[in-house]
Amino acid sequence: MCEAEHFIANQRAGGQMGSVIPTGNGAVEQETERQNATAEGMDPELWVEEYGDDLFRYAIRRVSNRTEAEDLVQETLIAALKAQEKFRSQSTPKTWLIGILKHKVMDYYRKKGRELNVQDVEEVCQVSDKLFDRKGMFRSPGNDWGENPEALFERKEFWGVLGECISNLPERLLPVFQLRMLQDRNTDDVCEELGITSNNMWVMLHRARLRLKTCLDAKWFSREEGGKTC
Amino acid sequence: MLSCEEVARLVSESLDRHLSLSERTKMKIHHLVCSTCKKHQKQILFLQKALQRFCSDDSGVEFSEADLKLSEEGKLRIKEALNNDS
Numbered sequence: 001m002c003e004a005e006h007f008i009a010n011q012r013a014g015g016q017m018g019s020v021i022p023t024g025n026g027a028v029e030q031e032t033e034r035q036n037a038t039a040e041g042m043d044p045e046l047w048v049e050e051y052g053d054d055l056f057r058y059a060i061r062r063v064s065n066r067t068e069a070e071d072l073v074q075e076t077l078i079a080a081l082k083a084q085e086k087f088r089s090q091s092t093p094k095t096w097l098i099g100i101l102k103h104k105v106m107d108y109y110r111k112k113g114r115e116l117n118v119q120d121v122e123e124v125c126q127v128s129d130k131l132f133d134r135k136g137m138f139r140s141p142g143n144d145w146g147e148n149p150e151a152l153f154e155r156k157e158f159w160g161v162l163g164e165c166i167s168n169l170p171e172r173l174l175p176v177f178q179l180r181m182l183q184d185r186n187t188d189d190v191c192e193e194l195g196i197t198s199n200n201m202w203v204m205l206h207r208a209r210l211r212l213k214t215c216l217d218a219k220w221f222s223r224e225e226g227g228k229t230c
Numbered sequence: 231m232l233s234c235e236e237v238a239r240l241v242s243e244s245l246d247r248h249l250s251l252s253e254r255t256k257m258k259i260h261h262l263v264c265s266t267c268k269k270h271q272k273q274i275l276f277l278q279k280a281l282q283r284f285c286s287d288d289s290g291v292e293f294s295e296a297d298l299k300l301s302e303e304g305k306l307r308i309k310e311a312l313n314n315d316s
Contacts, residue, residue: 044309044312044313045309045312045313047312048300048305048308048309048312049305052300052304052305052308053298053299053300056298056299056300056304057298057299060297060298061284062284062285066301066304070300070301070304070307070308073300073304073308074307074308074311074312077308077312078311078312078315081312081315082315128235131235131238132233132234132235132238135233136233136234136235136236137233137234137235138234138266138267138270141265141266141269142266142269142270142273144269145269145272145273145276149273149276150276150279152280153280153283159284162280162281162284163284166284180246181278181281181285182281182284182285183285184282184285187246187247198247201246202239202242202243202246202247203239205242205245205246206238206239206242206243209242209274209277209278210238210242212277212281213270213273213274213277216277217273
């Protein structure tokens with residue numbers, strides 16, 4: 001049951017992700033941007049006026065409250081200030097800044113995961129043990145999530161709970177999870193970047209999904225449905 | 231027949247790789263007879279959609295205009311931090 005523990009432990013920790021400043025390539029947003037905008041040499045105060053709300057809008061959808069979102073915007077702009085020369089004009093300043101912000105959001109979850117999960121190492125294996133019995137059968141049918149759970153996408157509280165569940169993922173699962181599920185990178189990229197085999201990646205993604213499902217089930221659906229099972 | 235645990239693993243892997251015909255068949259047969267696994271599959275697919283939304287800008291969440299803007303205090307605080315840093 002716990003074979004995953006070994007290779008999860010052996011994977012290279014994904015510490016490299018937070019420090020990367022992307023050069024950006026988002027031509028898509030170009031037309032909505034001022035064509036000749038440049039971040040370089042721009043007064044940082046103007047950055048706040050010009051891009052602050054865009055960055056904030058991105059952040060607030062991914063973290064649980066305004067203060068944390070504002071902190072992320074601040075960290076992003078400070079990082080941008082320090083890395084101005086890395087800005088390439090083929091990307092718009094906004095795209096470039098959002099790229100940095102994405103990394104900051106990942107760092108945020110990594111940090112959260114670390115704070116919450118110091119004692120969590122052995123628990124990596126226990127998700128399966130909790131969900132399945134010795135024969136590999138589901139121990140419980142779990143809560144019914146309803147016919148149309150997608151309706152929840154309209155509810156801000158739901159995203160808060162999902163964010164909370166993500167921040168509860170054990171640190172070991174986070175690098176794979178972030179690259180594959182939050183950044184939507186292809187599987188070959190993920191394996192290459194983290195130096196893991198496909199099989200390791202599948203197991204880690206599987207465990208992350210099981211955990212998120214279990215977490216949502218407990219924190220949202222048991223609350224909503226009054227813990228009913230079918 | 232595969233166990234629920236094995237089927238759950240295939241459900242997850244179906245999101246990251248192409249399952250073989252035999253794997254798909256085994257999974258389908260299991261889902262025909264096991265409503266818990268069928269439900270689990272739906273939930274995992276829902277989770278996948280939710281995560282994709284979570285990361286896209288159009289998560290469909292209704293925010294008021296004020297919700298989506300930096301507060302004036304926030305702006306001041308950030309400007310101050312930037313000036314201290316530069």
